[in-house]
Amino acid sequence: MSESPTLPTSPPANLRLLDDERDERAAARRLREAAVAIFGRSLHIRTIDTGSCAVCESEIRLLAAPHYDLHRLGLFFTPSPRHADVLLVTGPAVRAFDPALMKTYHAMPEPKLVVAVGACPLGGVYGEDELVHGRLENVLPVDVFIPGCPPSPLALLHGLLVAVGRLAEKAGELSFIEGTNDSRGTTTSGAMPEDRR
Amino acid sequence: MNGEGALGLGVAQAGVSERALAREQVEDQVKTMAGVPEARLADFFGSIEDGQLVIRLLYGLDRSQEYVMLTWPARGTGYPPLSDVAPAAFVEECEIFEQFGVSPGGGKTLNRLVIPPHADHDFPRLGEAPARDRPPPHAPHHVSGEAFEFPFGPVRAVAQESLYIGLVTSGEEVIDLYLLQWHKHRGIERRLQERLPDEALFIVERAEGLSAVANSWAFCRAVETVADARPPPAVERSRAVALELERCYNHAAAIAALCQATGLSVGQAQAEIALEKLLRLNAAAFGHRYLFGVLAPGGVRTAPDGAVLESGLGPVLDELREVVESLWSTNSFVDRLESCGVVTPDEAARLGLVGPVARASGQSIDTRRDHPFGPFAELELDVPVRSTGDVMARMSVMVDEIEESRRMVTELTAAGLGAGVADLPRVPGCALGWCESPRGESLAWVRLDAEGRLRRARIRPASARNWRAFDDAARSRNVFTDIPIIEASFWLTVAGLAR
Numbered sequence: 290m291s292e293s294p295t296l297p298t299s300p301p302a303n304l305r306l307l308d309d310e311r312d313e314r315a316a317a318r319r320l321r322e323a324a325v326a327i328f329g330r331s332l333h334i335r336t337i338d339t340g341s342c343a344v345c346e347s348e349i350r351l352l353a354a355p356h357y358d359l360h361r362l363g364l365f366f367t368p369s370p371r372h373a374d375v376l377l378v379t380g381p382a383v384r385a386f387d388p389a390l391m392k393t394y395h396a397m398p399e400p401k402l403v404v405a406v407g408a409c410p411l412g413g414v415y416g417e418d419e420l421v422h423g424r425l426e427n428v429l430p431v432d433v434f435i436p437g438c439p440p441s442p443l444a445l446l447h448g449l450l451v452a453v454g455r456l457a458e459k460a461g462e463l464s465f466i467e468g469t470n471d472s473r474g475t476t477t478s479g480a481m482p483e484d485r486r
Numbered sequence: 487m488n489g490e491g492a493l494g495l496g497v498a499q500a501g502v503s504e505r506a507l508a509r510e511q512v513e514d515q516v517k518t519m520a521g522v523p524e525a526r527l528a529d530f531f532g533s534i535e536d537g538q539l540v541i542r543l544l545y546g547l548d549r550s551q552e553y554v555m556l557t558w559p560a561r562g563t564g565y566p567p568l569s570d571v572a573p574a575a576f577v578e579e580c581e582i583f584e585q586f587g588v589s590p591g592g593g594k595t596l597n598r599l600v601i602p603p604h605a606d607h608d609f610p611r612l613g614e615a616p617a618r619d620r621p622p623p624h625a626p627h628h629v630s631g632e633a634f635e636f637p638f639g640p641v642r643a644v645a646q647e648s649l650y651i652g653l654v655t656s657g658e659e660v661i662d663l664y665l666l667q668w669h670k671h672r673g674i675e676r677r678l679q680e681r682l683p684d685e686a687l688f689i690v691e692r693a694e695g696l697s698a699v700a701n702s703w704a705f706c707r708a709v710e711t712v713a714d715a716r717p718p719p720a721v722e723r724s725r726a727v728a729l730e731l732e733r734c735y736n737h738a739a740a741i742a743a744l745c746q747a748t749g750l751s752v753g754q755a756q757a758e759i760a761l762e763k764l765l766r767l768n769a770a771a772f773g774h775r776y777l778f779g780v781l782a783p784g785g786v787r788t789a790p791d792g793a794v795l796e797s798g799l800g801p802v803l804d805e806l807r808e809v810v811e812s813l814w815s816t817n818s819f820v821d822r823l824e825s826c827g828v829v830t831p832d833e834a835a836r837l838g839l840v841g842p843v844a845r846a847s848g849q850s851i852d853t854r855r856d857h858p859f860g861p862f863a864e865l866e867l868d869v870p871v872r873s874t875g876d877v878m879a880r881m882s883v884m885v886d887e888i889e890e891s892r893r894m895v896t897e898l899t900a901a902g903l904g905a906g907v908a909d910l911p912r913v914p915g916c917a918l919g920w921c922e923s924p925r926g927e928s929l930a931w932v933r934l935d936a937e938g939r940l941r942r943a944r945i946r947p948a949s950a951r952n953w954r955a956f957d958d959a960a961r962s963r964n965v966f967t968d969i970p971i972i973e974a975s976f977w978l979t980v981a982g983l984a985r
């Protein structure tokens with residue numbers, strides 16, 4: 290990678306999440322452009338469940354369904370962490386699941402991203418205790434949080450757009466800069482939704 | 487609080503009889519119940535009451551529209567090994583051991599459920615850990631001869647819940663299969679303790695998000711029974727509409743998953759279009775795609791707009807029916823479903839299965855009809871039953887149920903829907919609540935103290951019962967590639983199993 294691509298690191302202000310056709314298309318177009326520019330139409334996502342209520346999984350599955358059709362954007366799910374660029378994590382990070390989570394994370398090649406899906410990995414459902422870490426950040430460096438309980442598929446696409454930008458940054462850092470990457474997490478909408486709907 | 491139920495037991499609440507037994511009477515009583523053909527073992531759990539562990543064993547007498555709860559103090563030697571007489575009790579024997587440290591007599595080997603292998607003595611539980619000097623008698627899995635164990639999970643296919651499946655095989659045929667679910671244990675029942683029911687509901691919904699309405703309705707009913715308050719009929723009808731919408735989207739999702747498992751991407755896409763539309767209808771009617779936050783103890787927060795329901799539901803379900811009709815005429819689909827993952831009627835009865843899985847195996851049970859609650863007392867319900875017990879039977883039960891749900895939503899809407907949440911008085915007491923989730927009977931038992939806080943809340947989603955038939959279904963002359971198909975037809979959640 291010889292040039293640092295110019296890509297949004299957070300969604301443009303005019304990209305608002307509405308259930309409106311036009312915005313859905315706008316979000317899709319931006320996502321496609323960004324993904325194509327960096328990953329030549331092949332950004333691969335591995336999902337992992339650390340104790341969800343099964344609803345976030347349902348929304349993630351719908352990303353591949355006709356209404357959202359992730360594949361047309363050059364994004365793909367992969368069963369193997371070794372082929373994955375993005376780890377899409379649901380659930381409050383149940384402690385007993387740590388070994389499986391860590392193995393999956395470490396099996397992924399650099400540059401890699403962790404995207405936390407829903408209120409669970411934000412600590413909004415369970416809070417830290419002896420059974421769960423509560424916040425996923427307590428165990429993995431999280432690049433993007435997608436709030437919502439569950440985040441709708443459109444919110445997930447939006448979060449992935451942010452993730453693509455972050456991955457571009459990381460790729461740039463890998464090529465040119467030595468040392469550690471201390472980048473912080475980005476939230477797609479700043480705060481937890483007050484209403485859990 | 488008194489009176490006589492069908493078996494001459496004290497009536498604890500309408501539709502529930504309770505009988506306190508002495509430890510010595512338990513075995514005889516369980517044998518008696520095993521001889522009652524209609525008695526279905528529904529749940530079995532422990533509860534610490536006034537510093538004492540009390541064991542509660544619940545039967546559903548579905549033809550008599552009654553639940554029977556037997557209780558006894560588990561002092562010292564625990565209790566007799568009930569699963570010898572009632573195999574449906576085995577998983578709960580393991581659970582009571584893990585959570586309260588009390589094992590059945592007879593030195594039976596128990597299985598590991600939600601306490602991870604590396605957990606120490608202080609691992610959070612509902613009661614006391616098993617004695618330190620006693621290594622937990624978890625059953626080791628022996629694999630020998632030509633067979634080997636193919637480990638699958640806990641990280642599985644994309645967007646599937648974490649679950650470890652130990653597949654014992656000689657190459658292709660499934661010889662045995664076992665599940666480990668402790669990766670998803672969040673201690674839901676423990677988290678509910680000390681909470682007020684209003685706060686607790688948030689967690690109850692998230693025990694198994696795909697049955698949020700059913701599980702929370704069961705919980706709300708239990709709490710409302712203690713408070714002796716029932717929401718007005720129009721409010722209960724709104725709850726029932728939410729429940730039927732939940733059933734529709736779950737069954738649509740199961741059909742999509744069956745298409746995926748059989749490699750029919752066109753059918754899958756078509757079913758997913760219907761699923762997405764149903765979820766959008768949920769959002770339009772109740773404000774949440776998965777109907778979270780709709781119910782509250784004392785009522786329902788939103789009354790759906792009848793016009794939205796009317797114009798939304800019919801067309802989507804018509805679409806879905808067309809998809810199903812094309813699936814029925816696709817040989818490559820039907821061939822994979824027939825004789826796949828068979829659960830015999832005998833097994834279904836023996837294991838106390840519920841919901842579409844039980845109905846596909848000849849069990850005509852449905853809490854909406856057998857233990858009528860809310861508006862279902864006035865509605866005629868046609869309960870679809872099949873006897874082959876295969877994947878095909880389960881799917882056709884679901885397809886019929888979608889039509890029943892459609893009819894019921896129309897009738898409920900016509901009768902008028904209301905919203906409103908009443909303040910419940912904070913009184914002490916115990917009660918059972920039940921509901922029919924898309925996966926089958928969902929139960930909740932609560933014990934509230936004088937401040938109205940939960941001392942114990944038992945949440946038993948249908949998933950917690952039906953997974954126990956998964957190994958039987960997978961073993962019945964199936965090969966590896968049948969497992970995803972069987973799993974889709976059960977349409978259970980690991981979240982509800984591990985809680």
Ligand code: SF4
Pocket residue numbers: 340341342343344345379380406407408409410414437438439440692695
């Ligand atoms: S964020 Fe909400 S919807 Fe997603 S798994 Fe957690 S509780 Fe369920």
